[in-house]
Amino acid sequence: MAGHAALAVHPASGHGAAARVAGRVAERLRAGVDRLDLLVANTVEESRALMHSSAAAGLDLLVVLGGDGAAHQGVQFCAGRDVRLGLVPAGTGNDFARALGIPDDPLAAADAILSGSERRVDLGRVGEAWFGTVLCAGFDALVSERANRLRWPSGPRRYDLAIVAELAAFRPKPLRVRTEHTTLELEATMVAVGNTTFYGGGIPICPDARPDDGLFDVTLVGRASRTELVRMLPRLRAGRHLGHPAVRTLRAREVVLDGADWPAYADGEPQGMLPRTITCVPGALRLAGAQADQTR
Template sequence: MITDIALLVNPKSGQGRTAAVAVRALRHLRKSGVSTTVLVGKDEADSLALARRAVESGTDALVACGGDGIVNVALQAVAGTATPFGVIPSGTGNDHARMLGIPRHDPIAAARVLLNGAVRPIDLGRVGDRWFGTVFSGGFDALVSERTNQLTWPHGKLRYNLAMLVELAALRPLDYVLELDDQKLETSGVLVAVGNGQTYGGGMKICPEAVPDDGLLDVTVIGEARRDQLVRLLPTIYTGKHVERSQVTTYRARRVHVSTPGVVGYADGERFGPLPVTCECVPLAAHALVPA
């Protein structure tokens, strides 16, 4: 039974909505008799230090309130430990919440999962010493994320949409070298995504068959495509139907090495660093609080 929670909050996520969401969840938890400590870091490094300190001190659960970025911070602290993590979603994408079946639009319902839910062991992806829960991207999608972070206007999804238009105008095929366990592939394409979960970008089912506790990473490769082909293909990613297109191939592997020049990889919406990288599935590396 959970009686003590460390609530890790990113008040800047969700275009400022997270503070109000955190207050509602906090009131419900404390009203339910759960001792709750609020953690707000000055920056990502400070948030991680606070999260690790809470785990080391023996909190019953580390709960991330915000978007996928703050959940990623929580994963760095709980990975490889027995401390479960929970999510009070209030970000733009909330793909961890999707993956775990947590209510995304009702903080009280999400808080009830912490009180009445179950603990589910899940796999995590690992790149070097960093962990991710949903999807690692290394292609057109990562270029869009990089461009989004460079833009100062507009805000929210409009900024992402503008970045996508800019990158579409500059679209070019990338030369990839992929190593999938003991299989080596050389291919040309516009996108490689490595999924522990199915979705990224706020519900885009880039790896529609991914299961976060099967010990494997799902790999989606979108091959060479003209701008008009990619424009038609992109909407189908929301339903997962893109995998039926001739330009798309999928694989499964425990270890995935991705190499292509000039691309910075992203995972859980966070900047991980330039390729090449090796993504490794670490079975049951974390314990998630999910609906019973």
């Protein structure tokens, strides 16, 4: 493998894990490319500016070292461009990398990128933003909003604590879900529009989602009491929630969500308030080092 690559490092990812492994990942990548730019960014604005600077010099490959927030920025840059994206997971969630079969070990992930394997994957689009994993609204988006404000604990435990805190205040609301096939109006607890399977640090909210079929998997949870939600959580962690009476699923290329004054989150990042129109864009991203889908 040769060409011009950039390694975007988000030092705070994984409570400093990205910073600790950055030197070894850079050394591994330099052995397989003609040029490697090291882009160290502490803010979204810095990250975007550095990526565009490298692109002006003829970038072939952008490797992102960090978690899902860092991957989200890489997706914004590479989507629709002739620049491949490589993911080296070093965050607390790593849901996009997990769904794509990318090794957990950063050096193994770097080796996979250098192997030359490539996969075209779909992305979701909401407004001007792209996303690779799941867009959610309702209870789970409010949980994400609360989890983002917490400084302790880390990883999935932070998400669990946010769930407990949010349960006290949450009430189901009327929601309208429109797709190219149907329109549903219901009292809803939450909705998740999945390009891939996981969110919230490994929760398989859309267990049958595939990133290369040109469709979203939509998981809807209707009216549910606090007690029912608490009882559903273990099933959710195990991907067995689809059999619950309050849960239904859809598959669609485009989803319009409106009716409830809920925030929307995609890849764990805020996407404004409903209404939102979400579109699946087939093959929008060239992904380096990802495994082909082995589940079919």
